[in-house]
Structures are given as structure tokens and as C-alpha cells.
Amino acid sequence: MTETRIDRRFASLKSEGRSGLVTFVTAGDPDYETAAKILAGLPAAGADIIELGMPFSDPMADGPAIQASSLRALKAGQRMTKTLAMVADFRKTDNDTPIVLMGYYNPIYVYGNERFLADAVKAGVDGLIVVDVPPEADDELCIPALNAGLNFIRLATPTTDAKRLPKVLANTSGFVYYVSITGITGAAAPDASKVHQQVARIKASTTLPVAVGFGVRTGEQARAIAKGADAVVVGSALVTAIEKSLGEDGRATGNTVAAVLDLVKDLAGALRAG
Amino acid sequence: MTTTSTADAKVNSYRSGPDERGHFGLFGGRFVAETLMPLILDLEQAYNDAKADPAFHAELENLNTFYAGRPSPLYHAERLTDYFRQQSKTGGGAKVYFKRDELNHTGSHKINNCLGQILLARRMGKTRIIAETGAGQHGVAVATVCARFGLPCEIYMGATDVKRQSPNVARMYMLGAKVNPVTSGAGTLKDAMNEALRDWVTNVENTYYIIGTAAGPHPYPELVRDFQSIIGKEVREQMMAAEGRLPDTLVACIGGGSNAIGLFHPFLDDKNVKIFGVEAGGHGLDVPNGHAASMNGGAPGVLHGNRTYLLQDDDGQILEGHSISAGLDYPGVGPEHSWLKDTGRVKYVSVTDNEALEAFQLCAKQEGIIPALEPAHALAHVMKLAPTLPKDDILVMNMCGRGDKDVFAVAGYLGMTI
């Protein structure tokens, strides 16, 4: 597979000698325009890699914060075509920051797998995380995505034991996303030392970078988790910042974009200081 | 037939699914988060081991007999048969039987599945049980088997359903279960299932999830079907005893499809048996988001671990749907039904809320049986179908639940003051 923006970004993080910050926000939350502004501001605020959520009505692996974020986006009229358009817009001014689309299978399946992969590549998407498509179903989406030139990033979890890990790693590319807890997004922060052991276990089996996510909210936690990992993922805390910035009518206010980007600056600063 | 090889026989069978990846043709599969995958694979192994273990079958049979009260009777509904014959414009009218699964302990077919799964949970060494429920019949059956085996359980139930099925909520509490009302979405079965899956991902180490219908990731559709197939197996034997032959027509309601597949599966390869599944037509199939007929009004998609027909919009967002019956108010259906629809082996129809209410009342007055609103849907289709069939057509409808849970809600719909 040819080198992707994700590969290049991890290579440059390595040469800088620091762990990267991966930020998750949902496309279209709280509305298209505000979300596009947040997206455009993320690289300067310190996001090294952007995970962009494809909203889904039934996010089964997500906690209340990301559920609410997904529903805000859908209510504001977000659809897959708009999510891809948002990436294409972003690419007009940023050709370096990797974008990973993250979500659930059904909206992709209904869009049509082949058509989705072609349109994602055209829009400038670099990788996919699809929560509910395990390696057992690699033939339907993972392999075609790899063939289309996209990274397919697999989640490894505390329940992915030694026997199963090779299967999870087999077709993974770009990076491995280690889910630090058995649970849904937004749950309590994991114990950093346990995470370090688990990351070491995964690193013993792959040369791919490992990003750690689930439960990371503050700069301090990010710094603690980052030791030994190549990147840290923050999601629920960012969409909670969006939620808290909204007006009584549930719409974006003048503070919304800054609320998210300020938090990203904090997190990035903490990681760089570490 | 004697010259066909076993391989051909398998190809020609409707009963050989799923394949080793859990697929029924296009449908089924295992679409779950990685956290759950190892457990799903363990469950598959545990189920295969149990299937090969005579002690497992013996224990289940003992519980079915002495705890659930099986076999349930096959009952000739004489007055309804007469009624349909009077209605017949062709001088016909099928001979109608009910499979009386509403007489099981806890009042529905749900206990058949729960007894099987609680034994699996014990074999796997799990110490905590969770479940989703719509009508509350599955929740009550889960709470019951958990009490019987001394395991703690938590039941997820949509807030809307907590209201419309309150007698079952009380029963669950009395049986010692914790009931968690779910307020997301429309507060119905889909939302309860999302929340149960979230609990499971969080507590995967010690928790067994008893899914209440023949849906979800492989191997659930298969194992729930197998536990429910006792319904159809009994019907075969009972019908041979009563009539000396197999029935001509089978009818069952479809929520996720467990009572239906339980009745249908043992007959799928009997080509002369006509089979009808009845979906919830709510306010009518022409009312957008106003029904829960996923096969007649939906499209294939992926939700809750399997690919199947779903109510959804053109962006792949799942619709809430609507049915008067909490047990049928679900935007998906078990994957085997989706496959049986596409192969044409089973005909799936729908009836509206009002037709089901009419059947509910007819059954109570004609047969002295108050049906649950779910099988009232099946009966509403029998009301249309039976008068068009000849007199020598033997029809079996699955009376899969009793209506005790529905009497207050139905009284409300009918404007009765009690």
C-alpha cells in the first residue's frame, strides 16, 4: 500500500519525538457551518489527526455525550453526502492533516460500499474506523477500502486476547486504536499503568503506531496515557464542550468554536509539554 | 429423492442455515464492536458444546416439562372456525387450531428461549444477566429464570413501554429484577436493545446477555430459533395425533420473529405447508414512520449485530416505527426471516393496529381467550385468510402470549372506563 497522510503524520511525530493528539468531533454537530469552522481550526489548535464522526441514529458503542452529538448533527440535517462534502472543503486549505471517518456500518452500507469508498477517496479521506465491522467481515469493507487506498483502522480492546490479536492486526493499517476500557465512549478514565502494559503488549505484535482512546478528558490524563503510546484520542470531552457552549435553543453561540478549539489547545499543550 | 446426495439435499433445504459465519444468504452475520467479538465466539463454542451434550438437553427438557409446563396444547378453536365458515363467501373456511404457548409459565413463548439461554449462561460461568424487553414478556421470563437460578439481572425497557406494559414491570420487580427505563429515541424496544448492548460492552467479563428474539449477532438467531423450535416440533406431533397429517397453513406474528421461526422452522422443508408471518402495520404501511413492518416497508441494512430488513431513511438512519403492540414495535427483524422473505418460502403480510384490536376482542368473546396484542396481529390475518381457504385446510396459529399485560392499555384504546 502506498504511503498515506496518516503514515506521514506518524513518521513526523516520531521524528519530533512526541505523542500525537487525535481529536474526535461529529460531522455536522451542532450544525454544518459551525462544525466546518471547528474542523478548519483543529490543526492550528494542535490536532495531529482528525477523527470525524459520521452521525448515526443508534450509536451502540457510544456513551451519552457522543450519542447526543450524533443526534444534534442529524437533527441539523447532516447526511453522508454532507459529511463527505465537509472533508472536501477542508482539503481545499489543508492537504496534510489526516482525516479518519469514524462511525457505524449502516450509513455506509446504505450509501453503497463501493460508491462510498470512491467518494471518500475523492473527498480526501485517509482512513476509516467502522465500529461494528469486525475482522470476521473483512471481505465486505476492509479489503475493498485498502484496495481503494484508504487505511482501515481496527480497534483492539482489553478483551482482544493474545489468541485474537493477530486476527485484529492482520488487515489493520495506518494505526491501531487501543480502546483503553471495556465500555462505551465517555466512560471513566482508565488506569494509566494498565494501559501502558496493554499498549506494550500490542506493540510487541505490530510495527504500526498505537493510539489510545476512551475516557481521556484532560491534558493531565492525556499526558499520562501518552507514555508509551504514539497518540491519544479525545472525543467525548470535545463534544461535551460543544454541548455546554450551546444556547438555550440548543443552537451554536459565538463561543462554540472557541470552546472546542481552546480545549484542543490545552490538550495539545499538555502533550507537547510531556 | 433417494438418489440425491446429502450435499444436494442440503442445498435444497430451507433448514440448513446459518453458514459457519452466521449468514442466511445475504442476511445475519456478526456486526459487533471488537470488545464483544471474543465473547460472541465463546458463546458460539459454548452453544456447540451444549448441543452435543445429552445432559444439556435432558436438563432443558426437564425444565420445559416441570417448570414451563410443556408441551402446550394444540387447541381446535371451534367457535372461531364456525365464525370464519359463516364469513366465507366460497362456502369454505379453514379449520383453525391455536398452539397455546400463552399457557406457558410466565404467559408467552419467551420462556422457551430463556430456559435454554440461562443454562448456557451457567455453562459459561457468567454471574450476571441482562436483557432488553419490549412488551415485558421477555423481561418477565428473564427475571423468572434468574430467580429460579439465583442470578442477579437487569432489564432494559423503553420508557414508553414501561408505561404501556406496566403490569409486566411490576412482575419483573417482584421477581427481583432491576428494571432500567430507557428514555433515548422513542423509548421502545430498539432503544432498550442499544442500552443493553452498552451495558454488555461495559460488563462483558461477567455478564451474559439473554437476547429475547431470533435476532442480533450470530449465534443468537440460530440458538434462539433452536430453543423456540420446540413449538413447531410439538405441533407436528400433536397434529399427527389429532388429524393424522401435517397442517396446510401456519400463521404467526413477527416482532423480531422468535415465536414465528419457532413454529415455522420444523416445517420449512414441507413444501405443501403454506407459511405466513404477520408484521405490525401500525397506522398503515402508507404512513411514513407509522408502522413496524420492516420486511414489507423497509430495506436491508445492518443494526444490532446483524444484516436484515430495517426501517430506515435513505441516509441509513434507523426509524422508530410504530405499533400498538410493544412486542412488535421494533424497526428490524431476525435475519432468517429476511432470507425466507427473499427466497419466497414464507409470505410476510401486515395488519394494522385497528385490525389487531378487532381480533383481540373477537378472540376474547368467541373463544374465551384474551390474547396478547402480538398474536392478535396473527389472528387479524387469520380473520382475512381463513374464510378464503377450503374447509379441509388445517390452519395453525401461534397463540404466543396471553393478554393480561394488555388489558389496561386496550381498555384505554377502546375508551372503556374501569
Ligand SMILES: Cc1ncc(COP(=O)(O)O)c(C=O)c1O
Ligand atoms: C406475546 C409476544 N408475542 C410476540 C412477541 C414478539 O417477539 P417475537 O417476534 O420474537 O416472537 C412478543 C415480544 O415481546 C411477545 O411478548
